[in-house]
Amino acid sequence: MNKAIILTTVLTASLLSGCAQQGLYGTSYSRDQVRQAQTVQYGTIESVTPVVIEGRDDGVVGAGTGAVVGGIAGNQIGGGSGRTLATVVGAVAGGLVGQRIEKSATTRQGQELTIRLDSGRVVSVVQEVDNGQFFRPGDRIRVLGQGSSLRVTY
Incomplete structure (x- = not known):
């Protein structure tokens, strides 16, 4: 017994x-993503909506x-x-x-970020909240991308 x-x-x-x-936040990378070229764009957060990542x-x-x-x-x-x-x-x-x-x-706490890129294009990215720190409207950020996958960092 x-x-x-x-x-x-x-x-x-x-x-x-x-x-x-x-982690599904902006500073987390899988092994497959390491040493891969990414495009870098700059922009401003227009809105932030809290979401739940199932x-x-x-x-x-x-x-x-x-x-x-x-x-x-x-x-x-x-x-x-x-x-x-x-x-x-x-x-x-x-x-x-x-x-x-x-x-x-x-299950994780996430945030949907609506971003106006400096090019004028508007994109939306959902990612996990990193250490309880939400982005705020007006924040200047970097959008890193590879194919259809984007991540947002400061």
């Missing part, structure tokens, strides 16, 4: 640490880990065919709970 509790604790910790996602719900980490944890917990109940049923029910319930935990853990 103690081994099951330890394993359940380890798997739960793995679930929560696996839910961390790369968390991941593909279930790869959350549902998988939750199913394992739930299955282990269910396996500790009863015996024979009752134990098998409890294991299956535990795995399904754990998978659903794990998926919800993953989505909640990866």
Whole structure:
């Protein structure tokens, strides 16, 4: 029984640490974006709207880990065919709970920025709020771009 509790604790910790996602703010880069040329434009923030960036719900980490944890917990109940049923029910319930935990853990506060570029063109960019610091209308900013992907920094 103690081994099951330890394993359940380890798997739960793995679930929560696996839910961390790369930052979606202006100063965060994926490995694929490093050393890639980007265009640089300057502009002024016209408006800022707080938004919520939905968390991941593909279930790869959350549902998988939750199913394992739930299955282990269910396996500790009863015996024979009752134990098998409890294991299956535990795995399904754990998978659903794990998926919800993953989505909640990866939901982020974002901001939709409407920007008037110095060229006169107006663009909108949504990105994660970096350390609780929102851009404000009138801020002079840089817009970095590569293809259709843009990021805003000071």
